[in-house]
Amino acid sequence: MKKGSGMKKSRIWIGFVLFIIVAAVVLIVVFRGKTIAVPEYKTANVKRGKLQAIVSSTGTVNPINTVKVGSQISGNIKEIYVVYNSIVQKNQMVARIDAAVYDAQLDQARAQLLLAQTQLLEKQKEVIAIQASVDSARASLRSAQASFLEASLQFDRIAKLTGKKTASQSTFDEIQAKRDTARGAEEAAQANLKAAQAQLQRVIAQEKGARALIVEREAAVKLASVKLDYCTIRSPIDGIVIERAVDVGQTVAASLQSPILFTIAEDLKHMQLEVDVSEADVGQIQPYQKVEFTVDAFTDKKFKAEVRQIRNSPTNIQNVVTYKVIADVDNKSGLLRPGMTANVSIIVAYQDGVLKVTNAALRFRPAGKIKEIRSEKSRSITERPIYVNTVKNLGLDDKQAKEFEKILEDVGKKLKDTMQDAEDEDEKRQGFRLFMTRVFTRLGAILTEPQREKLRAYVQNLIATRGKNRGRPAQVFVIDEDGRPKAVKIFIGITNDTETEIKPGVLREDDKVIIGLASLAGAGSQESTNPLLRILSGRRN
Numbered sequence: 001m002k003k004g005s006g007m008k009k010s011r012i013w014i015g016f017v018l019f020i021i022v023a024a025v026v027l028i029v030v031f032r033g034k035t036i037a038v039p040e041y042k043t044a045n046v047k048r049g050k051l052q053a054i055v056s057s058t059g060t061v062n063p064i065n066t067v068k069v070g071s072q073i074s075g076n077i078k079e080i081y082v083v084y085n086s087i088v089q090k091n092q093m094v095a096r097i098d099a100a101v102y103d104a105q106l107d108q109a110r111a112q113l114l115l116a117q118t119q120l121l122e123k124q125k126e127v128i129a130i131q132a133s134v135d136s137a138r139a140s141l142r143s144a145q146a147s148f149l150e151a152s153l154q155f156d157r158i159a160k161l162t163g164k165k166t167a168s169q170s171t172f173d174e175i176q177a178k179r180d181t182a183r184g185a186e187e188a189a190q191a192n193l194k195a196a197q198a199q200l201q202r203v204i205a206q207e208k209g210a211r212a213l214i215v216e217r218e219a220a221v222k223l224a225s226v227k228l229d230y231c232t233i234r235s236p237i238d239g240i241v242i243e244r245a246v247d248v249g250q251t252v253a254a255s256l257q258s259p260i261l262f263t264i265a266e267d268l269k270h271m272q273l274e275v276d277v278s279e280a281d282v283g284q285i286q287p288y289q290k291v292e293f294t295v296d297a298f299t300d301k302k303f304k305a306e307v308r309q310i311r312n313s314p315t316n317i318q319n320v321v322t323y324k325v326i327a328d329v330d331n332k333s334g335l336l337r338p339g340m341t342a343n344v345s346i347i348v349a350y351q352d353g354v355l356k357v358t359n360a361a362l363r364f365r366p367a368g369k370i371k372e373i374r375s376e377k378s379r380s381i382t383e384r385p386i387y388v389n390t391v392k393n394l395g396l397d398d399k400q401a402k403e404f405e406k407i408l409e410d411v412g413k414k415l416k417d418t419m420q421d422a423e424d425e426d427e428k429r430q431g432f433r434l435f436m437t438r439v440f441t442r443l444g445a446i447l448t449e450p451q452r453e454k455l456r457a458y459v460q461n462l463i464a465t466r467g468k469n470r471g472r473p474a475q476v477f478v479i480d481e482d483g484r485p486k487a488v489k490i491f492i493g494i495t496n497d498t499e500t501e502i503k504p505g506v507l508r509e510d511d512k513v514i515i516g517l518a519s520l521a522g523a524g525s526q527e528s529t530n531p532l533l534r535i536l537s538g539r540r541n
Contacts, residue, residue, distance in 0.1 A: 059275035070258035113217035141189035148182035
C-alpha cells in the first residue's frame, strides 16, 4: 500500500517537473529576441551669451499727427489744387468753394454798414443843433435871472421910500409888477432850458444807438468776410495729402458738422507705432525701451523704434484689456506707410554674458520619482555669489578673502542648522537675515576704514535690491551617472520665446540639461522581455 502510494507521488513530481521544463521551453521560444528599449534623453548645453526679454504684440504704423481738413461753410467745390500724395505747406490753398453767394453777403453787409454810418452822421448833426438850443436856453435863463434881480432891488428901494411916505403908492405897485414879471420870465427860461436838455439827451441816446448799429454792421461785415475766406480751403500744417474725399462740383453741407475734405499727415519721415499691449505685460514697458518690428510689405526687414508713451486709457474687448503703447519710428527711407500692420517686439530687458538655457528644459518633466540636486551642496564657498561679489566690490586682498571664506564657513554651519529646524518660510527668511547680519558684522572687523565705507554702501544696495537679482525659482533635469533624470533647483531671470537666463548656481556653462525624450525604439541599452530569462538572471523588474 505504501509502496504504491510512493510510486504515485514520484510520478506526480516527475510530471510537474516535465511541465515546468516544457513551459520554460515554450516561453523561451515565444519571447526569444524580444526586447524593450530603455529611453534615451535629448539634451542641450547651458550656454553663456546675450539674452534679451521681449514683449510681443501687434500694432499699427501711423503718422505722429494727422489732420482732417474740413469745410466750415456749405457750397459747391469749384476748384481742387492737390491730389493724393501731394506735398503741402502750412496755409497753402488746397481747394476753393464757389464764393458768389458769400461775395454778395459781404457786399450787403458793407452797404448796411454804410447806411448805419450815415445815420450816425445825422444824429451827430442833431446833437449839435440841440446843443445850440440848450446854450441859447441857458443864456435866456441868465438874462431872466438878471432882470429879476434888478427888479427885486428896485422893489426893495421903493418899498423903503413908500414906508417913509417919500414914494407914491402907484410907483410901488409898478415896481412890484415888474418884479413879478421878471420872476415869471426866469421860471419860463428855466423850463425852456430843461426841455432843451431833455431833447439833447434823447438825441445823444439816438447817437449811441447809431454807434451800436455801426458796431453790429461792422461785425456783420467781418462775419461775411470770414465766410468768404472760408471758401478758400487751406492746409493747417506742413505734410502730405493721404486722402481726398471730394471732387470738383461736389456739394458740401456744413449745417450739422464739418464735412471732411482731405486728410493730411504731418511729416511721414517721423511716424509712430501704436501697439496694443496686454495688461499682463504692460507693467514691463518703460519709456525709451527699444522696439523692433516687421511689416507684411517687407517681411525680411526689421525696423527700429523707441517707446515714448504708455497711455493709461484701457481698451476692453471681450474682457481682454489692453493698453496703447506709443513708439517713435524713423521713416527717412519712406518705406513705411500709414496704416501698416506691424509685428512688434518690445525689448524689456537685455543682458550680456549670462548663463542661459533653452525653454524646453524648463518644460520637461520625467515620469516617476526623481532625485534632486541642492545647489548649495555642490558649490564651494569661493564659487558662491556672496563671496565673489563681496570680494570684488570691497576689494579684499588675499588674506582678507581667506578670512572671509572662513567666516562664511563658520556662520554657514549655523545657517544650515537653522534651516533644518525652521518650521515655515518666515523662520527661514529670518534665519537668512541673521546669517547675513553675522557675516557682515564679522567681516567689518577685518576691513580698513575705506573698505568699511564701501561695505556700508554695499549692504545698503543689497537691501535695496533684495530679491530682485535672485530671480524666480524653477527646475530642470540632468542625467545622473546611472542614466536617469535628476532634478536641479535653479533661479531664472529674464526670458524670451526660446531661452531663459539662469542665475549663478549649481549649473555651469556647457552642462547638459534634458529637453525631452530621444526615442523608445532602437535607442539606448536594451533589456529582454523574456520573463524566464529575467528571473534566471536575477532581474525582477
